[in-house]
Amino acid sequence: MTEQSKRIFGIDLGTTYSSIAYVDEYGKAVIIPNAENERVTPSVVFFDDESIVVGDVAKESSKLYPNEVVSFVKRSMGEPNFIFLHNSEEYRAEEISAYILKKLAQDAEQFLGEPVTDVVITCPAYFGINEREATRKAGEIAGFNVRHIINEPTAAAIAYGSLDSSEDRVVLVYDLGGGTFDVTMIDIRKDSVEVICTGGDHNLGGKDWDDRVVAHMVEVFQNETGTDEDILDDPDTWQDLQLSAEKAKKILSQRPKTPISITHGGERVKMLIDREKFEEITEDLLERTIEFTREMLGEAKNKGYQSFDEIILVGGATRMPQIKTRIEENFSITPKVFDPDEAVAKGAAIYGWKLTLNDGLIQRLSQKTNRPIAHMDEISEMLETNTLSDNDFKAAAQEVADVTGYTLPSIERSMLKVRNVTSKSFGVVAHTPKNEEIVFNIVLRNTTVPITLKKNFYTAVENQKTVLIRIMESETSRVEVPPEHAVEIKTAILNLPPNLPADLPIEITFTLNEEGQLHIMAMETSQARQIEVVVDTASVIAGEDLERAITRSQNLVVH
Numbered sequence: 001m002t003e004q005s006k007r008i009f010g011i012d013l014g015t016t017y018s019s020i021a022y023v024d025e026y027g028k029a030v031i032i033p034n035a036e037n038e039r040v041t042p043s044v045v046f047f048d049d050e051s052i053v054v055g056d057v058a059k060e061s062s063k064l065y066p067n068e069v070v071s072f073v074k075r076s077m078g079e080p081n082f083i084f085l086h087n088s089e090e091y092r093a094e095e096i097s098a099y100i101l102k103k104l105a106q107d108a109e110q111f112l113g114e115p116v117t118d119v120v121i122t123c124p125a126y127f128g129i130n131e132r133e134a135t136r137k138a139g140e141i142a143g144f145n146v147r148h149i150i151n152e153p154t155a156a157a158i159a160y161g162s163l164d165s166s167e168d169r170v171v172l173v174y175d176l177g178g179g180t181f182d183v184t185m186i187d188i189r190k191d192s193v194e195v196i197c198t199g200g201d202h203n204l205g206g207k208d209w210d211d212r213v214v215a216h217m218v219e220v221f222q223n224e225t226g227t228d229e230d231i232l233d234d235p236d237t238w239q240d241l242q243l244s245a246e247k248a249k250k251i252l253s254q255r256p257k258t259p260i261s262i263t264h265g266g267e268r269v270k271m272l273i274d275r276e277k278f279e280e281i282t283e284d285l286l287e288r289t290i291e292f293t294r295e296m297l298g299e300a301k302n303k304g305y306q307s308f309d310e311i312i313l314v315g316g317a318t319r320m321p322q323i324k325t326r327i328e329e330n331f332s333i334t335p336k337v338f339d340p341d342e343a344v345a346k347g348a349a350i351y352g353w354k355l356t357l358n359d360g361l362i363q364r365l366s367q368k369t370n371r372p373i374a375h376m377d378e379i380s381e382m383l384e385t386n387t388l389s390d391n392d393f394k395a396a397a398q399e400v401a402d403v404t405g406y407t408l409p410s411i412e413r414s415m416l417k418v419r420n421v422t423s424k425s426f427g428v429v430a431h432t433p434k435n436e437e438i439v440f441n442i443v444l445r446n447t448t449v450p451i452t453l454k455k456n457f458y459t460a461v462e463n464q465k466t467v468l469i470r471i472m473e474s475e476t477s478r479v480e481v482p483p484e485h486a487v488e489i490k491t492a493i494l495n496l497p498p499n500l501p502a503d504l505p506i507e508i509t510f511t512l513n514e515e516g517q518l519h520i521m522a523m524e525t526s527q528a529r530q531i532e533v534v535v536d537t538a539s540v541i542a543g544e545d546l547e548r549a550i551t552r553s554q555n556l557v558v559h
Contacts, residue, residue: 006118008147008356010155010348011104013097013121013135015074015205016178017316018043019342020104021349022112027410029159029346029353034107040341041107043178045070045099047086053559054103063243066235070096072207075179077138078130078540094134094541095549098141102558105142118145120352122344124180125151125198126423128473129489132516133540141541141549147355149515152177153184154195154420155347156314160338161188162350169309170196174335175344176289176323177315179205183293185300185308192417196305197446199296199423204288206249206317212281213245214238216273221262224269231264252278253319279322286322290330299446299477311335314343357414360400368392376415421446422512429470429483430457439472439486441479442510452511459496459504459524467494467506469522471533492533494522 010021010029017040021031031039036056046058047068053061062069068086076082076093084091105116123135132149139146153173160171168189175182182200186193218231218241232238244260251258257274279286300308311327313335318324327335339346358376366373369388373379382388397411404411427441442455459467474486494506504526511519523530541549 006145006356007114008118008120008349008352009105009108009116010345010350010352011101011119011121011139012152012155012345012348013074013101013123013138014040014043014177014344015072015180016043016207017041017341018100018104019345020108020116021342021345022108023349023353025405027353027406029162029349031342031345032108032111034104035110041100041104043071043074043100045073045096047084049087051559052099052556054100057559059243062239063236066239069239072179073097073100075203077127078132078134092541092545092549094138095141095553097135097138098549098553099556099558101139101142101144102553102556105144106558116144118147118352120148120150120348120355121146122150122152122155122348124177124200124202125153125175125182125184125195126180126200126202127151127516128424128487129516129518130540131202137541137546141546141553143550143553147352150348150351150418151182151184151195151198151420151423152180152344153182153186153198153314154193154418155345155351156312156338156343157184157186157188157193157195157347158350158416158418159343159347160312161193162347170305170307172293172308172311173314174289174293174311174318174323174327175200175314176317177205178317179203179207181205181289181292183289183296185296185305187305191415192419194417194419194448195421196303197296197299197421199292199299201288201292204285206246206315208285209249209278209282209317209320210242210245212285213248213273213278214241216277216281217241217245217260217262217271220271221264221267221269224271225267229265234264237264248273249278249320253321275321282322286326289323290326293331303446312338314338314340316341351418354414354416354418357400357404357406357411360404361396361411361414364396364399365393368396377417380415380417418514419448420514420516421448422516425474425476425478425481426510426512426518427472427474427486428457428508429472431460437483439474439481439483441472441474441476441481442508443512444479445475445477447512449512449516450514452509454507454509456505456507459500459502459506462502463499464502464504465496465498467496467522467524468492469494469508469520469531469533471518471520490520490533492520492522492531494524494531495529496524497527497529500524500526 019040041055042059044058046053046061073096173184180202181204184198185196262269425441425445426443430440469492471490472486509521520533
């Protein structure tokens with residue numbers, strides 16, 4: 001890339017492994033190896049006195065220093081109660097994730113000889129407002145300009161769609177990572193990648209298979225030694241068994257059986273586990289992924305999609321042979337294993353590359369048309385309505401091609417439209433005519449974003465002075481749900497003018513952008529008083545905690 005514009009890197013911030021990618025001068029997405037010359041980096045952080053160590057060394061250190069090592073932190077993103085204490089300092093999940101991001105960036109900078117400043121970071125499709133905001137904050141703590149948070153299955157589909165194929169196809173992305181599971185139906189066309197619907201569980205992943213092996217190992221140890229002690233209460237033993245279980249899982253994906261050694265309290269037990277036993281003790285986990293897939297297919301049918309053309313398997317855990325076998329049995333189609341460890345980072349890099357080229361097009365077309373252009377959708381609309389001529393567009397595209405070194409077809413390919421859906425429903429607490437509390441969902445799960453929707457609610461009594469607006473998030477597709485089936489993510493108070501009658505309309509507008517960020521406006525209709533709320537969520541690191549984390553991160557070298 002010869003233009004001095006910022007290169008935007010793609011980062012797969014994974015539960016068990018993370019990676020970083022960029023698009024090279026030929027328009028190809030490339031994974032950047034870390035300082036250890038590995039293409040993926042364990043998402044493990046070791047607090048070694050005054051130093052922070054990330055990756056393989058941190059993972060190995062967990063055997064000796066289990067209380068100073070943090071693993072699987074992604075599962076705690078956006079959780080206010082997660083605190084890791086080290087040397088009397090408190091660390092939130094966002095800051096620990098930032099150290100993983102810093103490690104990736106430092107190694108990439110060393111490899112490429114250029115700074116990493118602008119990034120696209122991926123997250124599970126099933127992440128809600130809290131988790132997405134936490135992911136963005138992690139990037140900011142690491143010192144990045146976070147250009148976009150993109151769903152992992154969407155990123156994988158972008159990478160898959162970038163392969164040479166002119167055929168339109170509907171693809172099911174079955175994404176089973178180390179700690180999360182998503183299943184997403186995506187309509188891939190020559191000029192667009194459109195998510196139809198998504199489902200899954202961000203607390204279901206390869207680690208749960210590991211945990212079942214650990215439980216089996218504990219049972220074998222207890223039977224062999226005649227003890228009823230819970231050996232997992234010992235942090236050293238727990239960590240050792242976790243590492244052994246992960247290793248056994250990987251071996252069983254290649255071989256029919258593997259030996260395991262369990263050492264605790266001066267006793268040692270050797271055991272053999274075969275693939276049949278492994279599949280038996282984890283069968284219900286696999287069944288959960290199949291159930292989520294069936295539910296998602298049901299929602300797809302409601303949106304007019306009766307079938308799909310392909311299933312692609314993404315995420316390292318899909319290497320387990322029973323995944324492919326079970327999918328073939330249930331859906332009568334042979335899935336394709338598509339770059340399971342790297343597709344997500346590569347897709348994020350391609351999306352970042354698209355944003356870079358789009359920036360160039362927007363800047364030049366704004367100058368040529370002498371009008372401000374904020375978004376690529378505006379350029380598409382201008383071309384469709386002939387307010388922008390093909391000649392002016394091609395001239396601008398050629399200029400971008402000349403300064404970046406990419407071909408004109410590559411620049412035109414960056415016009416690719418990416419459409420996502422919301423994985424949650426969003427609404428407010430309201431009262432029924434019987435004065436029962438319900439959550440009324442204004443934006444339903446699997447609605448295409450960006451979107452703006454309005455709904456009128458009504459004051460309850462005469463001369464009501466305020467309206468309390470409780471903004472709720474839920475995982476249902478129903479319009480009305482009980483409050484206990486939803487999570488409160490923000491509250492706001494609308495002050496009302498005096499002497500209002502009962503049943504005065506209060507107009508509430510929900511706007512959800514491409515990344516899943518929520519903006520709410522409430523307006524009373526007599527004097528047009530209104531309040532605006534940007535849902536940044538109280539549970540995500542903010543204020544002094546955020547500033548302290550940023551300062552610590554700036555003064556820190558991650559090893």
